[in-house]
Each structure stands twice: as structure tokens, then as C-alpha cells.
Amino acid sequence: MVxxxxxxxxxxxxxxxxxxxxxxSHVAVLGFVFFAQRIILTELTPEQNGTLFLxxxxxxxxxxxxxxxxxxxxxxxxxxxxxxxxxxxxxSALWFRLILWSVTSLAAVxxxxxxxxxxxxxxxxxxxxxIASRTTLIRYTLEIQHRAHSRFMLPSLVxxxxxxxFFLGIWWFRESCTPTNVIAIFLLSAIPGFVIIAGIGGGxxxxxxxxxxxxxxxxxxxxxxxxxxxxxxxxQDKIDAAILEMFAARADVGVLGAAYTSLGPLVxxxxxxxxxxxxxxxxxxxxxxxxxxxEIISGLLRLTLVITTVMAAVAILVLPMYMEFVSGGRYxxxxxxxxxFLWTAPCIGIMAxxxxxxxxxxxxxxxVRIAVVMxxxxxxxxxxxxPVYHVGGSIISRxxxxxxxxxxxxxxxxxxxxxxxxLAFVLRVVIFVVSSVLAVKAAQWMIALGYIHASLAAIIxxxxxxxxxxxxxxxxxxxxxxxxxxxxxxGTQ
Numbered sequence: 011m012v013x014x015x016x017x018x019x020x021x022x023x024x025x026x027x028x029x030x031x032x033x034x035s036h037v038a039v040l041g042f043v044f045f046a047q048r049i050i051l052t053e054l055t056p057e058q059n060g061t062l063f064l065x066x067x068x069x070x071x072x073x074x075x076x077x078x079x080x081x082x083x084x085x086x087x088x089x090x091x092x093x094x095x096x097x098x099x100x101x102s103a104l105w106f107r108l109i110l111w112s113v114t115s116l117a118a119v120x121x122x123x124x125x126x127x128x129x130x131x132x133x134x135x136x137x138x139x140x141i142a143s144r145t146t147l148i149r150y151t152l153e154i155q156h157r158a159h160s161r162f163m164l165p166s167l168v169x170x171x172x173x174x175x176f177f178l179g180i181w182w183f184r185e186s187c188t189p190t191n192v193i194a195i196f197l198l199s200a201i202p203g204f205v206i207i208a209g210i211g212g213g214x215x216x217x218x219x220x221x222x223x224x225x226x227x228x229x230x231x232x233x234x235x236x237x238x239x240x241x242x243x244x245x246q247d248k249i250d251a252a253i254l255e256m257f258a259a260r261a262d263v264g265v266l267g268a269a270y271t272s273l274g275p276l277v278x279x280x281x282x283x284x285x286x287x288x289x290x291x292x293x294x295x296x297x298x299x300x301x302x303x304x305e306i307i308s309g310l311l312r313l314t315l316v317i318t319t320v321m322a323a324v325a326i327l328v329l330p331m332y333m334e335f336v337s338g339g340r341y342x343x344x345x346x347x348x349x350x351f352l353w354t355a356p357c358i359g360i361m362a363x364x365x366x367x368x369x370x371x372x373x374x375x376x377x378v379r380i381a382v383v384m385x386x387x388x389x390x391x392x393x394x395x396x397p398v399y400h401v402g403g404s405i406i407s408r409x410x411x412x413x414x415x416x417x418x419x420x421x422x423x424x425x426x427x428x429x430x431x432x433l434a435f436v437l438r439v440v441i442f443v444v445s446s447v448l449a450v451k452a453a454q455w456m457i458a459l460g461y462i463h464a465s466l467a468a469i470i471x472x473x474x475x476x477x478x479x480x481x482x483x484x485x486x487x488x489x490x491x492x493x494x495x496x497x498x499x500x501g502t503q
Contacts, residue, residue: 035166036283042173046180053187062189065128069135072118073111081107081233082146082154083289083369088229089158090293096155101215102225104151111140111147131193138197141204143169149200152207152215158290164210168203175199235375239365242381246388246411253392254404262401265344269351269405273325277352280321281314281359285366292370304427307367311360311423316479318359319443320472322352323450327457327468350405356443357412364419368426376422383418387411438482446475 054062085103089096115136122132143149143165153165179195180187214220254263288310295303325332326349333341333348341348361384365377391407399406424431453467462470479485 035169038170039173042170042177046177049180049184050187050192053184054189054192058187058189061128062192065131065189065193066135068122068127069118069132069139072114072121073136073139081229081236082150083366084229084232084236084374085151086154086157086289087293087370087372089154090290091297093158096158097214097220098222099225100151100154101217101220102222103154103229104148104215105218105221106226106229107148107151111136128190131190134190134193134197138193138200142196142200143172143203149204149207155215162287165207168206171206172200172203175202232374235378236369239374239377239381242378242385246381246385249385250388250392250404250408253389253396254401257397258400258404262404265341265347265401266404268341269344269348273348273351276321276325277318277355277358278362280317281362284310284314284317285363289366289370292367296371303371307423307427310363310367311420312484314359314363315356315439315442316476316484318356319446320475320479322355323446323475324468324472325352326450327453327464327471331464344401347401347405350409353447354409354412357409357416360416361412361419364423367423371426373422373426376426379422380415380419384411384415387414438484442475442479442482442484445478449474 050062081103085099089099092099115133118132118136119129121127122129140147141149143153156162156164176195176199179199180192183191183195208216251263251266254266288306292303292306292310295306329345329348329352330342333345361380365380368374368376388407388411391410392404395403395407397403421431449471453462453471456462457464457467476485
């Protein structure tokens with residue numbers, strides 16, 4: 011029993027440390043980019059900003075396709091399970107990506123030449139996408155040598171370095187901002203981090219002699235289901251706006267776009283971070299000790315459900331203040347759209363984690379089923395509800411599709427573990443989610459009557475929902491003790 015607890019404590023310590031590094035770096039980079047973007051928008055004219063947007067989009071139309079090629083999770087799984095072949099796997103993936111990047115970059119440059127566009131800007135942005143940390147091309151491939159061992163400190167620190175250098179570059183040259191200069195600063199800010207990652211353990215992977223044709227072929231074949239998943243997911247993510255455009259006014263489309271733009275990163279941020287940290291552990295234990303892998307998967311899904319539900323509930327209470335800050339109150343009359351969008355966070359979290367888990371388990375073909383469910387529900391729901399309820403119908407359709415997708419994802423993961431989704435667990439999930447919705451409504455009523463301030467209500471609500479999750483055994487007392495001990499131990503080191 012002591013050994014089991016020690017093992018769990020070590021695992022929790024590792025995952026907690028990784029999560030803190032990844033989340034901290036994401037928050038820091040977003041902050042640097044946000045303040046840099048404010049300078050760019052201030053200094054560039056609308057025409058120049060439009061040119062910058064177009065140049066980036068033209069390049070991403072070609073080069074961005076291989077960023078979502080679907081190989082990251084696969085390469086990370088293979089590297090985690092076969093550490094003795096780590097350099098060979100990473101090198102093969104790196105050179106396979108370089109070949110794809112060369113082809114797509116030439117296509118992008120050729121297209122820009124044919125239309126008389128800015129060749130230099132497109133070439134620089136293509137190179138930036140190759141070496142930058144946030145575009146998941148060869149920089150991420152090199153980082154897999156660290157991520158496969160659950161070492162996230164170095165990738166996180168160099169990502170922060172990228173963001174800091176970009177902000178400093180924009181601030182220093184703020185009076186001479188042009189689209190070309192902005193793209194050049196993007197590129198230059200990514201070079202030091204790339205050199206550091208390549209220099210610390212990545213040099214051998216850069217040698218073509220370490221790449222293997224059979225490994226490239228295996229990566230390409232295994233990525234095919236994920237390519238289809240990415241295409242279907244991207245389609246369903248955009249089709250609701252197209253349906254809304256057909257049956258409603260352009261202003262309704264603007265409301266939906268504002269909700270997606272302002273809240274989308276918040277909805278996806280935490281589950282992606284958790285999955286990124288846990289994926290190497292799942293892949294490693296799937297080969298060595300499946301029961302341990304299944305234990306980690308169960309904990310990941312439970313934790314994702316709790317965190318995303320609490321996050322959505324708390325965010326809804328402070329949503330009026332957020333909307334006033336972001337839009338100057340322009341979308342106050344459509345607060346229900348933003349609120350409903352936030353309630354999709356638990357579903358999106360479950361789907362995002364399930365997709366990564368299925369890849370780690372070697373069940374990537376199953377991810378296509380999740381995307382198909384989302385596509386079908388989004389189209390049918392949109393066609394049925396949007397003509398009647400316009401933007402309200404669109405967001406209702408999104409909620410229903412997300413619920414269906416999350417249920418399908420959970421069933422697929424549980425079946426991949428050789429079990430069935432129990433009715434008792436589903437009932438506990440329903441109790442937790444319904445109680446969360448009712449608690450939010452009660453808190454909103456008390457805030458509206460002036461009984462309590464929104465900030466205090468958000469804190470009390472968050473603590474209350476965590477207590478409810480503990481009572482429903484989504485998080486048990488032993489896990490809380492482990493987390494507390496990890497924090498205290500790290501604080502004294």
C-alpha cells in the first residue's frame with residue numbers, strides 16, 4: 011500500500027509540475043503577444059493590418075496544412091514507448107516534415123508570384139512557421155525528446171523567451187511598424203529558442219543519417235485517420251457560421267464570431283494543457299503496464315470534467331464585466347450566447363482529451379467517429395434551429411452537438427479500455443452538471459439583487475463545485491492529499 015501511494019505521489023508530482031510549466035508558459039506567451047498586438051494595431055493603418063493578415067493567411071493556407079497533419083501525438087506516443095529508438099523516431103518525423111514543408115512552401119511562394127504578391131513576406135512567414143514553438147512543426151518535433159520524458163521546463167522556458175523577444179522587438183521598432191517588419195520580428199524572435207532546443211539534445215535528430223524511410227512511412231500511414239479527423243473537425247467548427255449566414259443577418263454572424271474569438275482560447279486552453287502533459291505517461295504505461303495507463307486516463311477525464319465545469323461556471327458569473335471590458339458593452343444583449351458557449355467547455359474538454367488519449371492508446375481511427383458525430387449534429391441542429399431562432403438556434407445546436415460528441419468520446423475511450431460506460435457514472439455526471447447550472451443561476455439571481463458581489467460569488471461557487479465533485483467521487487480525498495503534499499514539498503525545496 012505504501013509503495014502504491016508513493017508511486018501515485020510521484021506521478022502526481024510529475025504531472026502537476028508539467029501542468030504548471032505548460033500553463034504558465036502559455037499564459038506568459040499570450041500576455042506578451044496580446045500587448046505586442048495592441049502596439050501593432052495602434053501603429054499599422056487598417057490597410058497595412060489587412061495586408062499583414064492576408065500575407066499570413068496566404069502562407070498558412072499552404073504551410074498550415076502540415077501543422078495539423080496529425081503526426082504530433084503519434085510521434086510522441088512512439089517516442090514515449092520506444093525510448094531506445096528516440097533519436098531515430100524524432101529524426102524521421104523531422105525530415106518527413108521538412109520534405110512536406112519544402113513542398114508546401116514552394117507552392118505558397120509560387121502562388122504569390124502568380125498573383126504578384128509579397129514573396130519575401132510569405133517566405134519569411136513560412137520559415138517562422140517551421141521553427142516557431144506554437145506552430146507545432148519541427149520545433150515541436152525536436153521538443154518531443156524532452157516531452158517524451160515528461161520534461162516540460164525547457165520547452166516552456168524557450169516559448170516564454172520567444173514571446174518576450176517578440177514583444178521587445180515590436181516595442182523597440184514600434185515607430186517603424188510595417189507588415190514586413192512585423193513578420194521579420196516574428197521570425198527573428200523564434201530563432202534563439204529554436205537554436206537552444208536544437209542544441210540541447212536535438213542536434214543528432216537534425217542529421218539525415220538518423221532518419222529512416224520505414225519510420226516515415228509508418229508515421230504517414232498511421233496519420234491518415236487523424237488527417238480525416240482534422241478535416242472533419244475543422245468543417246464542423248466552421249459550418250455553423252455558414253448556416254447562420256444563410257438564414258440570419260450578418261449581425262448574428264458577428265455575435266457568434268465574437269463569442270468564438272473571445273472565449274474559444276479559454277475553452278480549449280486547460281484540456282489541451284492537461285492532455286499535453288499526461289499523454290507521454292499514458293503512452294509509456296500502455297506498453298509497460300496497461301492498468302496504470304487506464305488509471306491515468308480515468309483520472310485525466312475526471313479531472314478535465316471538474317476543471318472545465320468549474321471554469322465555465324466561474325467565468326459566467328464574471329462574464330458581464332468581461333464583455334464590458336472587451337467589447338464596451340456592444341454584445342450585452344447577447345450575453346446568453348456567450349454563456350451557452352462557455353457551457354460547451356466541459357464537452358470540448360472531454361473530446362480534446364479523448365482524442366489525445368485514443369492516439370496514445372493506438373486507437374486513432376476511433377477519433378474519426380467523434381468528428382462524424384459532431385458534423386452530423388451540427389448540420390442537422392443548425393438546419394432545424396437557425397431558421398427559427400437565428401443566433402440562438404446556432405448556439406443551441408452547438409451545445410447539443412458538443413454534448414453528443416462528448417458522450418461519443420467517453421464511450422469510445424471506455425470501450426478502448428475494455429469496459430462499458432456505467433449508468434451510475436453517467437448519473438453522477440448529470441447530477442454534477444445540472445447542479446452546476448442551477449448553482450450558477452442562483453448566484454446570478456443573488457448578484458442581480460445586490461446580495462453579493464460577482465467576484466465573491468465566483469469564489470464561493472468555485473469552492474462549492476469542487477466540494478460537490480469530491481462528494482461525487484470525481485476527485486477523492488487521497489488525491490487531494492497527494493496534491494497538497496506535492497505543493498508543500500516543492501515549496502520547501
